Amino acid sequence: MGTKISRRKFLKLGSIAAFSPFVRLGDTVKVSQKAPDPVDYGVERRVPLRCRMCAQQCPAIGVVKDGRLIKLEANPHLPYSGICGRSRSTPAALYNPDRLKYPLLRVGKRGEGKFKRISWDEALERIASVLRKYRERGEPEKVVYFPRFTSAAGLDKPFWHLYGTPNILSYADTCHSAGHDWGLGAYFGHPMTPGAFWMDYPNARFGVLAMRNPAGGLCVYQFGTLFGEGRRNGVRLVAVDVRFPNEAVEGAGRKWLPIRPGTDGAFHLALAHEIVKRRGYDQEYLIKETNACMLIDPETLEPYAPEIQEKVDPKTKKKKKHVRYRVWDQAQNRAVFKDEAQKPALRGEFTVEGRKVITAFEAIVQALEKYTPEWAEKITTIPANEIRAVAEELIKGKPRVFVDTGWYSERYGNVMRQFHSLGLVNTLLGVWEKKGGVGGIPKVKLHGPLPKVPKPKALQITKYYQKKKGYPFLNPKAGRRFAFEALRTGEPYEPKVIFAMGQNFIGGSAGSPEMTKLLDKVELIVCMTPFMDESCLYADIILPDTLFPERDEALHFKFKQSMPTVAMHMKAVEPPFEARPGSWVILELARRVLQPEEFEKYFGEFARGGWEVGWRRQLEGLEKKHPGLTLERLKREGVWYGKQSYKIKKKTYTGEVEIFSLLFLEKWKKLKAEGHPHADHAHPLPLWVPPFWWEEAQGKLKEDEFILCTGFSPLNSFTGGQTRNNPLLLEIWKEIGVDRVWIHPEKAQKLGISDGDVVEVFPAHNPRAVARARVWVTPLVHPEVLFSYYGVAPGIYPQLKRYLAFMPEYGVNINHFSKFHFAPLQGGHATQDVIIKVRRV
Ligand code: SF4
Numbered sequence: 001m002g003t004k005i006s007r008r009k010f011l012k013l014g015s016i017a018a019f020s021p022f023v024r025l026g027d028t029v030k031v032s033q034k035a036p037d038p039v040d041y042g043v044e045r046r047v048p049l050r051c052r053m054c055a056q057q058c059p060a061i062g063v064v065k066d067g068r069l070i071k072l073e074a075n076p077h078l079p080y081s082g083i084c085g086r087s088r089s090t091p092a093a094l095y096n097p098d099r100l101k102y103p104l105l106r107v108g109k110r111g112e113g114k115f116k117r118i119s120w121d122e123a124l125e126r127i128a129s130v131l132r133k134y135r136e137r138g139e140p141e142k143v144v145y146f147p148r149f150t151s152a153a154g155l156d157k158p159f160w161h162l163y164g165t166p167n168i169l170s171y172a173d174t175c176h177s178a179g180h181d182w183g184l185g186a187y188f189g190h191p192m193t194p195g196a197f198w199m200d201y202p203n204a205r206f207g208v209l210a211m212r213n214p215a216g217g218l219c220v221y222q223f224g225t226l227f228g229e230g231r232r233n234g235v236r237l238v239a240v241d242v243r244f245p246n247e248a249v250e251g252a253g254r255k256w257l258p259i260r261p262g263t264d265g266a267f268h269l270a271l272a273h274e275i276v277k278r279r280g281y282d283q284e285y286l287i288k289e290t291n292a293c294m295l296i297d298p299e300t301l302e303p304y305a306p307e308i309q310e311k312v313d314p315k316t317k318k319k320k321k322h323v324r325y326r327v328w329d330q331a332q333n334r335a336v337f338k339d340e341a342q343k344p345a346l347r348g349e350f351t352v353e354g355r356k357v358i359t360a361f362e363a364i365v366q367a368l369e370k371y372t373p374e375w376a377e378k379i380t381t382i383p384a385n386e387i388r389a390v391a392e393e394l395i396k397g398k399p400r401v402f403v404d405t406g407w408y409s410e411r412y413g414n415v416m417r418q419f420h421s422l423g424l425v426n427t428l429l430g431v432w433e434k435k436g437g438v439g440g441i442p443k444v445k446l447h448g449p450l451p452k453v454p455k456p457k458a459l460q461i462t463k464y465y466q467k468k469k470g471y472p473f474l475n476p477k478a479g480r481r482f483a484f485e486a487l488r489t490g491e492p493y494e495p496k497v498i499f500a501m502g503q504n505f506i507g508g509s510a511g512s513p514e515m516t517k518l519l520d521k522v523e524l525i526v527c528m529t530p531f532m533d534e535s536c537l538y539a540d541i542i543l544p545d546t547l548f549p550e551r552d553e554a555l556h557f558k559f560k561q562s563m564p565t566v567a568m569h570m571k572a573v574e575p576p577f578e579a580r581p582g583s584w585v586i587l588e589l590a591r592r593v594l595q596p597e598e599f600e601k602y603f604g605e606f607a608r609g610g611w612e613v614g615w616r617r618q619l620e621g622l623e624k625k626h627p628g629l630t631l632e633r634l635k636r637e638g639v640w641y642g643k644q645s646y647k648i649k650k651k652t653y654t655g656e657v658e659i660f661s662l663l664f665l666e667k668w669k670k671l672k673a674e675g676h677p678h679a680d681h682a683h684p685l686p687l688w689v690p691p692f693w694w695e696e697a698q699g700k701l702k703e704d705e706f707i708l709c710t711g712f713s714p715l716n717s718f719t720g721g722q723t724r725n726n727p728l729l730l731e732i733w734k735e736i737g738v739d740r741v742w743i744h745p746e747k748a749q750k751l752g753i754s755d756g757d758v759v760e761v762f763p764a765h766n767p768r769a770v771a772r773a774r775v776w777v778t779p780l781v782h783p784e785v786l787f788s789y790y791g792v793a794p795g796i797y798p799q800l801k802r803y804l805a806f807m808p809e810y811g812v813n814i815n816h817f818s819k820f821h822f823a824p825l826q827g828g829h830a831t832q833d834v835i836i837k838v839r840r841v
Pocket residue numbers: 051052053054055056057058082083084085086087218219220221
């Protein structure tokens with residue numbers, strides 16, 4: 001079986017998607033589609049929009065002919081323009097007969113998947129009456145809203161806040177959440193999401209792909225195109241991955257190092273060890289730009305005699321701590337504040353007023369001593385000489401090198417430490433904000449499409465767990481499973497209504513079998529989505545959503561790229577049957593639930609003028625600062641972009657890149673004083689912390705045990721029907737074997753499993769949760785790993801197949817198997833951190 005499909009074949013399939021007989025177009029044309037405007041016949045219309053086949057929102061052009069979307073193209077008005085294979089399958093998603101067509105009401109038990117058709121009016125009134133009840137009781141916070149592929153962006157949050165609930169909980173805890181964000185954020189003093197950095201592949205000499213596969217995974221705009229340019233420019237690459245990331249490492253100067261799952265932190269620590277041992281760090285950068293010279297007490301790790309000021313930020317009015325610290329000035333041979341020093345010492349131990357002090361860098365060097373490549377080899381299975389070779393390449397090429405700052409990361413309980421050590425390597429090499437290194441993503445912040453609404457007063461569930469339950473790094477905007485923890489414990493209160501818009505909170509959450517058992521405590525579950533999913537099976541009301549070409553949307557500015565960009569999204573075609581956009585639903589609920597004067601004050605103008613009003617509000621006053629950023633240009637070209645930038649915002653206490661994080665020090669001390677069992681996850685010095693599975697298996701898996709690792713391909717993503725139930729992608733998947741699990745030949749032989757066998761896959765802790773998959777026996781996977789593409793099949797919810805005819809029968813969704821556990825201190829999903837078994841059918 002091959003893992004690739006030819007470009008020609010893909011494009012051919014793409015071009016027939018809108019007309020292919022397997023899409024059963026007759027269903028939709030006859031009943032649902034509004035007749036195309038007669039002036040449209042035979043003419044191609046091009047509409048600026050943003051692709052939503054995954055979450056990246058790449059600016060694109062929808063090509064419409066005879067009232068139907070026939071294809072998506074990259075937006076040509078961008079210097080880095082591109083769309084991926086998934087986006088080319090948009091017509092097959094749009095004209096898929098499995099689209100949800102009408103509002104549905106549950107008639108069977110929750111989970112059974114039995115529903116009857118109801119009218120929109122009945123659906124909305126049923127929802128509104130429950131919402132009114134909780135508002136009138138003074139308990140609006142008991143309503144929890146889960147957005148993801150929301151079709152009401154810009155309107156939903158103001159509505160729920162006006163309604164009175166602070167519980168708007170995104171999906172980020174399954175994706176990057178605080179493990180990535182604070183592991184790297186420690187160096188900059190604020191959370192750094194995957195959307196905070198860009199890798200300068202075109203100008204880099206060498207890169208390590210440790211936590212991302214930019215070619216074989218997801219993102220295109222702009223990371224994929226930068227990556228492609230880098231490859232054409234000859235960037236050398238090493239990919240550290242549990243599976244062979246084919247597209248990323250093909251060609252000369254590129255290599256794959258298979259790694260044991262969840263041990264990337266050990267690899268990074270050994271790199272740091274080697275960089276320090278060979279004095280391969282950027283001394284000037286460390287002295288000037290970081291707090292490496294800070295004098296600290298070697299016992300308590302506290303800075304020596306700092307000056308601490310609290311300043312009020314003129315913009316936010318929030319208090320901000322500023323730390324002025326002392327260094328050892330080699331010119332004066334004494335300790336002085338850094339801004340007074342002529343020649344600060346980077347390393348060393350000194351005596352100041354009878355006290356022993358060392359530099360923060362000295363403490364880091366000492367902490368790294370034990371993390372030799374030989375030590376890391378035992379943990380990661382990567383040979384020590386390979387680790388040394390990677391370190392050498394990094395040292396030689398600095399600062400035009402990097403360890404890629406990574407992507408979907410919430411895979412293991414130790415993820416925050418993994419990213420902390422990754423950040424250390426990049427800081428030692430001085431690659432931040434450098435050409436050929438790592439840049440910060442610049443953004444133009446737009447206004448909301450509605451006037452600003454007051455914030456709800458009630459306590460947010462996630463804030464309770466952040467402040468009171470030992471998750472100080474939890475991102476309160478994410479953490480959707482804490483709503484289920486609240487259901488389990490009753491703390492701080494039990495949610496009574498779940499409203500999910502484009503978020504498959506069951507299929508997309510680690511520990512979903514445990515979560516479904518808690519749903520009995522919820523009075524009303526509403527799911528709005530274009531396709532049935534695992535969460536819909538438990539819904540009381542299902543609302544048929546539009547797909548992105550069928551609606552206008554708010555302007556968007558959060559792109560993962562090197563230039564500030566704003567992009568338009570306009571409706572290209574009519575929605576099918578009774579599908580409606582979320583913005584319409586939110587407006588209808590606002591009308592029915594809010595007081596008339598509240599509605600008029602915040603929604604009135606929008607309700608009368610539509611998105612034209614919203615877009616103008618979003619851009620108010622911005623053209624002065626950003627010439628050319630006008631609505632007219634956005635409507636015409638679809639995008640506006642500014643200048644490329646490398647700058648990374650710092651909000652640390654010292655105002656520098658903190659190689660020794662004072663915020664981590666503060667949290668670590670507090671957690672230790674409280675006796676938190678995982679306080680060391682916030683340790684300010686380099687530290688190896690194993691994943692959950694390692695502790696459970698005491699570092700050694702049995703012969704029939706695996707770690708199930710999941711990944712994307714450019715042709716699949718997520719647990720949404722637009723990709724996993726897509727007739728075009730299904731055809732292509734047959735070629736890449738998307739329904740297969742990859743098993744290493746050594747392990748397959750021991751288990752008597754052959755290529756093409758069908759196996760049952762189940763977690764060791766719950767042998768009744770069983771999914772079936774075909775096997776690909778291949779050396780392109782680490783022997784301890786069972787690799788599968790992400791979320792492609794019905795898995796342990798076979799009843800889904802009734803609604804999703806184009807979903808592959810076999811395949812595995814990791815979320816069905818993982819435990820309902822939380823990554824320490826930050827509350828992420830630790831999706832893959834669970835032991836899996838396999839048996840032949
Ligand atoms: S990466 Fe691909 S699927 Fe995702 S938004 Fe961009 S073009 Fe669409």
